[in-house]
Amino acid sequence: NAPDAIVIRDTKTSKRTPSEDSAEDSNQLVSYGLATLVLDKKLPSATVLDYLVRTPKRHDLSYVPRQSTVTMDDVNVFLFRFSRAIHAWNSACKTGAFLPANTDDWHCSLAFCGYAEMCPAFKRPHSVSVPKFVQIEPVIK
Numbered sequence: 001n002a003p004d005a006i007v008i009r010d011t012k013t014s015k016r017t018p019s020e021d022s023a024e025d026s027n028q029l030v031s032y033g034l035a036t037l038v039l040d041k042k043l044p045s046a047t048v049l050d051y052l053v054r055t056p057k058r059h060d061l062s063y064v065p066r067q068s069t070v071t072m073d074d075v076n077v078f079l080f081r082f083s084r085a086i087h088a089w090n091s092a093c094k095t096g097a098f099l100p101a102n103t104d105d106w107h108c109s110l111a112f113c114g115y116a117e118m119c120p121a122f123k124r125p126h127s128v129s130v131p132k133f134v135q136i137e138p139v140i141k
Helices: 027-040 072-095
Strands: 007-014 046-054 061-068
Touching: 007 027, 027 046, 027 072
Parallel strands: 007 046
Antiparallel strands: 046 061
16 A cells, blocks of 8 residues: 555454445445545545454354445445435425335334334234134034
8 A cells, every 4th residue: 555545444243244345335435435535635545344254153253354445426426315315304304204114124113113103104013813722623525
């Protein structure tokens, strides 16, 4: 690396080996690249996710780095998506028209959402009565 090169590293822990393109798909690394652009007036020369992987069953330990490069195209897409999200949030606050979470999202549950019981978009479990005893009639041929 050149003496003035900026390399951003982020350490993660995981129970499984990350995909080859995990750094390429990381909005977090793009946001760090944007911060570098603002603070240091240039994009980083590299961004790296340093994964420390420990498998749950065998307790194998491994170090798995995933590297990427943040470009101005990445920053522009990030800023566009971020500005659209802020606009949508602002509109939702004014109108109360919030988009509900997906019903299979972990945070759409009684345990994590304080509004679940009053939310019309909350998927409630189905009640099924199960008899204690089932009588089976013999089949006569």
